[in-house]
Amino acid sequence: MMVPEFFQDHAPILVVILPLLGAFLTPLIGKASSRAPRYVAALFLLGSLAMVAVLADKVWSQSPIPVVYTLGAHSGSGINPVFRIQLVVDGLGVLMAIIMGIVSTAAVLYSWSFIDKYSGQDKYYTLLQLTAVGAYGMVLTGDIFNLFVFFEISSIALCGLVAFRTERGESFEAAFKYMLYSTISGVFLLFAIGIFYGEYGVLNMGVISEAMSSAGGASVLDKIALGLLVTVFSLKAGSVPMHMATPDAYSEAPGGISAIFVAASQTGLYALFRTSFTIYGHYNPNTGAFNLDTYTLGWIVVILGVLSMFIGVTMALVQKDIKRLMAYHAISQTGYMLLGVGVGIAVLSDPAKMTAFGVDAMRGGIFHIINHALYKGLLFLTAGAVFYRLQTRNLNEMHGLGHTMRFTTVFFMIGALAIAGMPPMNGFSSKLLIYESVYQFNPIIAVIAMLVSVLTLASFVKVFYSAFLGPKPENPPEDAPTSMLIGMTILVAVIIVFSLFPGLVVERLIDPAVRALLFPWLAGGV
Amino acid sequence: MFGLNFDIKLGLDTDGGTWTALLFALMALVAFIIAYAIRSRGIKGHKEREHVGEPFYFGNIVPSSAWVKSGNVYWGFVKAMERYYRPVRGEHTGNANDYISWMVVAMTAIILMVVFL
Numbered sequence: 133m134m135v136p137e138f139f140q141d142h143a144p145i146l147v148v149i150l151p152l153l154g155a156f157l158t159p160l161i162g163k164a165s166s167r168a169p170r171y172v173a174a175l176f177l178l179g180s181l182a183m184v185a186v187l188a189d190k191v192w193s194q195s196p197i198p199v200v201y202t203l204g205a206h207s208g209s210g211i212n213p214v215f216r217i218q219l220v221v222d223g224l225g226v227l228m229a230i231i232m233g234i235v236s237t238a239a240v241l242y243s244w245s246f247i248d249k250y251s252g253q254d255k256y257y258t259l260l261q262l263t264a265v266g267a268y269g270m271v272l273t274g275d276i277f278n279l280f281v282f283f284e285i286s287s288i289a290l291c292g293l294v295a296f297r298t299e300r301g302e303s304f305e306a307a308f309k310y311m312l313y314s315t316i317s318g319v320f321l322l323f324a325i326g327i328f329y330g331e332y333g334v335l336n337m338g339v340i341s342e343a344m345s346s347a348g349g350a351s352v353l354d355k356i357a358l359g360l361l362v363t364v365f366s367l368k369a370g371s372v373p374m375h376m377a378t379p380d381a382y383s384e385a386p387g388g389i390s391a392i393f394v395a396a397s398q399t400g401l402y403a404l405f406r407t408s409f410t411i412y413g414h415y416n417p418n419t420g421a422f423n424l425d426t427y428t429l430g431w432i433v434v435i436l437g438v439l440s441m442f443i444g445v446t447m448a449l450v451q452k453d454i455k456r457l458m459a460y461h462a463i464s465q466t467g468y469m470l471l472g473v474g475v476g477i478a479v480l481s482d483p484a485k486m487t488a489f490g491v492d493a494m495r496g497g498i499f500h501i502i503n504h505a506l507y508k509g510l511l512f513l514t515a516g517a518v519f520y521r522l523q524t525r526n527l528n529e530m531h532g533l534g535h536t537m538r539f540t541t542v543f544f545m546i547g548a549l550a551i552a553g554m555p556p557m558n559g560f561s562s563k564l565l566i567y568e569s570v571y572q573f574n575p576i577i578a579v580i581a582m583l584v585s586v587l588t589l590a591s592f593v594k595v596f597y598s599a600f601l602g603p604k605p606e607n608p609p610e611d612a613p614t615s616m617l618i619g620m621t622i623l624v625a626v627i628i629v630f631s632l633f634p635g636l637v638v639e640r641l642i643d644p645a646v647r648a649l650l651f652p653w654l655a656g657g658v
Numbered sequence: 659m660f661g662l663n664f665d666i667k668l669g670l671d672t673d674g675g676t677w678t679a680l681l682f683a684l685m686a687l688v689a690f691i692i693a694y695a696i697r698s699r700g701i702k703g704h705k706e707r708e709h710v711g712e713p714f715y716f717g718n719i720v721p722s723s724a725w726v727k728s729g730n731v732y733w734g735f736v737k738a739m740e741r742y743y744r745p746v747r748g749e750h751t752g753n754a755n756d757y758i759s760w761m762v763v764a765m766t767a768i769i770l771m772v773v774f775l
Contacts, residue, residue, distance in 0.1 A: 312757070355773045359773070362772070373763070428772060450747070527728030555677075564670075597728075598728035631679055
C-alpha cells in the first residue's frame with residue numbers, strides 16, 4: 133500500500149496535530165449540531181491512528197535508530213536543531229502511540245451511546261481529543277520541557293473529563309483530588325527540568341544525557357532531579373504510595389474515559405523508563421561508565437512495583453464498587469510493569485545478568501503495558517455498560533446480568549481471564565516472561581507476583597459471580613447499545629490476536645521498544 | 659508496508675521453553691469438541707420445566723434476596739487478614755491532605771535513596 137510522501141514525512145507531527153485540530157473544531161461544529169462533535173472526534177482520532185500506523189512502519193524499518201522530526205527547521209537554516217522542538221520517535225514511543233490510538237478509537241465509539249443523554253457533548257469530545265494530544269505528545273517528544281507541556285495538557289483534560297458528570301458531587305471531588313495531585317506533581321516536574329536547564333542549558337533529552345556523560349556522570353543535583361522525576365512519573369502511572377487519587381478518578385470518570393485514562397496513565401511509565409534509560413542509563417563508550425549506577429534506581433522501581441502489585445490487589449478484593457475495584461487492579465497491574473522494567477534497570481550495568489534475564493524482564497514489563505491497556509480498557513468499558521443500564525456501580529445491587537447482557541458478559545470474561553493471566557490469554561504471556569526473569573533476579577518477588585495473580589483471579593471471580601451470575605433480575609436490562617458493543621469488540625479483537633500470537637507481537641512490537649531503551653544514544657539524534 | 663512477510667512466529671520463546679498459545683487454544687477446542695460429542699449422546703426427549711436446575715429453596719422460587727451479596731464474598735479471607743487490612747484501609751482516608759502527605763514522604767525517601775545509596 134502506497135502512502136503519499138507528505139504523510140510519510142510529516143507523520144510524527146500529524147499524530148499530534150490531528151486530534152489537536154479536532155479539539156479546536158469540535159466546539160465550533162457543536163454550535164451547528166449537537167451530534168456532530170462525536171463524528172468529528174472519531175474522524176480526527178481515526179486519522180491520528182492512521183498516522184501512527186504510517187509512523188510505526190517508518191520507525192520499525194529503521195529500528196533502533198529513531199525517527200527525528202524537527203519543527204520549523206530547514207536543514208540549511210544554520211540553527212542547531214537541538215534548540216528547536218524535536219519529536220524523537222523510537223520503538224517504545226511508537227508502541228505507546230499505538231496503545232493510545234487503539235484505546236482512544238474504541239473509547240470514542242463507545243462514548244457515542246454512553247454520553248448520548250448528557251448535554252455538553254462538544255466539551256466532552258474536545259477534552260477527549262486533548263487527552264489524546266497530551267498522551268501522544270508525551271511519548272513522541274524528544275524534549276523534556278515539551279514532555280512537561282504535554283503532561284499538563286493530558287492532566288488538565290482528564291480533570292475536566294472526571295468532572296464531566298456534573299450531577300454527581302463525587303465527580304467534582306475526584307476531579308479536585310486528581311487536579312491537586314497533577315498540579316503539585318507538575319510543579320516538581322518543572323523543578324527537575326529547571327535543574328537540568330540550569331546545569332546544562334539544554335532541554336533535549338539526548339543532549340542532556342550527553343552533557344551529563346561529558347561532566348563525568350550524574351551530579352548530586354541530577355540525582356535530586358531523578359528522585360523528583362521518579363516520584364512524578366510514578367504518580368502519573370498510579371503507583372503506590374502515590375496512587376490515592378487514582379481509584380477516585382478512574383471510578384468517577386465516564387466509562388469510555390476510564391479506558392482512555394489507563395492508556396494516558398501509562399505515559400507516566402513511558403516517561404519513567406525514558407528518563408531512567410535515555411538520560412541516566414546513558415553509556416559512555418570512552419570511559420566505560422554509565423551516567424548513574426542504576427542498581428539503586430532499579431531497586432526503587434522494583435519496590436514501587438511490588439508495593440503497587442500487592443496493595444493494589446488486596447485493596448481491590450474488598451471493594452464493592454465495580455469501577456473502584458477495577459481501578460485498584462489498574463494500580464496492581466502497573467506494579468507488574470514497574471517490576472519487569474525495574475529489574476532491567478537494576479541489572480543495566482551488568483551485561484551477564486542483562487543477557488541472562490534483564491532483557492526478558494523488560495520484554496515482559498513492556499508487553500504487559502500494551503496488554504494491560506487493552507484488557508483493562510475493555511474491563512472498564514464493560515463496567516461502564518453495566519452502569520449505563522443499572523445506574524449503579526454497587527456490586528451488592530447486581531445479580532444475573534449474564535441472562536440478558538450476553539455480549540457484555542462474554543467481553544467481561546475475556547478481560548477478566550486476560551488480567552488474571554490465565555492461559556492462553558495475552559496477560560499470561562507477559563506475566564510468564566516477568567515470572568521467569570524476576571525469579572532469577574529475586575525468587576521471593578517472583579512468588580509475590582504469582583500470588584498477586586491468584587488474588588486478581590479471585591477478585592474477578594467475585595465480580596463475575598456478583599454481577600453476571602445468579603437469579604435473573606426482576607427487570608432484566610438489555611445489553612449495551614451497538615456503539616458501546618463496537619468499542620468493546622475492537623479491544624476484544626486485538627486481545628484475541630495478541631493472545632494467540634504472542635511470539636509475533638513480541639518480535640514486531642515489543643523487541644523494537646526494548647532495543648530503543650537499550651540504545652541510550654537515541655534521543656535527540658546526537 | 660509494515661514489513662509483513664507472513665513468516666509468522668507462533669511461539670513465544672522464554673528461558674523455560676516456548677509458549678505456543680495457538681496450540682493451547684487448539685487443545686481446548688479439541689476438548690470442547692469431545693465434551694460436546696459426549697453431551698450430544700444424552701437423552702434427546704428431555705423437556706425443560708420451570709425451576710429445573712435452580713437451587714432448592716424450601717420448594718419456593720429463589721428470591722433475589724437469597725443471593726450472597728458481593729460484600730459477603732471472601733468474608734473469611736478478609737477476616738483472617740484483618741491485621742493487614744485495618745492499617746492499609748485506614749490510610750485510604752479520602753482526605754486530599756493525606757494524599758499529598760504520602761506523595762511527600764515517598765518523594766523524600768526516593769531522593770534520599772538515590773542520593774545516598
